[in-house]
C-alpha cells in the first residue's frame with residue numbers, strides 16, 4: 001500500500017501547551033518516546049492516555065466491544081499521522097525507546113490485533129485513518145491506496161474512475177486456504193468460502209474453467225475451475241477421487 005502524503009488541514013504546533021503530557025517525570029526509557037515523537041510529529045497527532053482525545057481516537061474504529069473491555073491492555077499512546085514522515089518518525093522513536101508499535105489501518109482491520117495486547121506491555125498504536133487517499137491510474141489499470149482507506153472507499157473510487165475496472169478484495173483465511181489437487185484448486189475445498197457466493201459458486205467455478213482452466217490466477221481463496229480443463233477427463237477423475245465423490249454432479 002502506498003504511503004503517500006495527502007493534503008492536510010493546517011496543524012497548529014505548540015510544544016509548550018500541547019505537549020504537557022510529555023513532561024511527566026520518567027524512569028523507564030519509554031517515557032522518552034513522546035518527546036522523541038514531538039521532534040517530528042505535531043502534538044495534536046499524538047494522543048497520550050492522559051489526553052482528553054485519547055478514548056475517542058482509540059475507539060473510533062473499534063467495531064467489536066469484545067476487544068474493548070476494562071481489562072483490555074490498551075496502548076499508552078495513539079498516533080494519527082497525516083504524513084508518511086510521521087510514520088517513519090514513530091518507527092524510529094519506537095525502536096529507540098523500546099515501544100512496540102501496532103499499526104491500525106482502515107476498516108475492521110483484523111479486529112483487536114491492531115490496538116490491544118494479550119499481555120501487559122508498553123505499546124503505541126499508529127492509526128493510519130488520516131492517510132486514506134485512493135489514486136486510480138485508469139490507463140495502467142493500477143491504483144495506489146493508502147492504508148487508512150476502507151474497501152468501500154476503494155470500490156467507490158474505482159467505480160467512479162471506470163465502469164470497466166474492479167478490485168476483488170477480502171480474504172478470510174480462517175475459513176481455509178486453497179487445497180491444490182492435480183495442480184488446480186479443489187472445488188470441494190473451495191466450497192467453504194464459495195458459500196459467500198450463495199447458489200452461484202458452481203456457476204463461478206464453471207466460468208473460471210472457461211477463462212482460466214489451468215487455475216493460473218490462483219490465490220489463497222480464489223474460485224477454482226470446475227471442469228476437465230487442460231488435464232482432461234483424467235484430471236477430473238483424479239480430482240473426483242481426491243474429493244471422494246463426483247465433483248461434477
Ligand SMILES: *[C@@H]1O[C@H](CO)[C@@H](O)[C@H](O)[C@H]1NC(C)=O
Pocket residue numbers: 005006007008083084085
Ligand atoms: C510530508 O513530509 C515531508 C517530509 O517531511 C514534507 O516534505 C512534505 O511537505 C510533507 N507533506 C505534507 C502534505 O505536509
Ligand SMILES: *[C@@H]1O[C@H](CO)[C@@H](O)[C@H](O)[C@H]1NC(C)=O
Pocket residue numbers: 137139140
Ligand atoms: C503507467 O505507469 C507508468 C509508471 O508509473 C507511467 O510512467 C505511465 O505514464 C503510466 N501510463 C499512463 C498511460 O498513465
Ligand SMILES: *[C@@H]1O[C@H](CO)[C@@H](O)[C@H](O)[C@H]1NC(C)=O
Pocket residue numbers: 183214215216
Ligand atoms: C501448475 O500450474 C501453474 C499455473 O497454471 C503452472 O505455472 C505450473 O507450471 C504448473 N505446474 C505443474 C507441475 O504442472
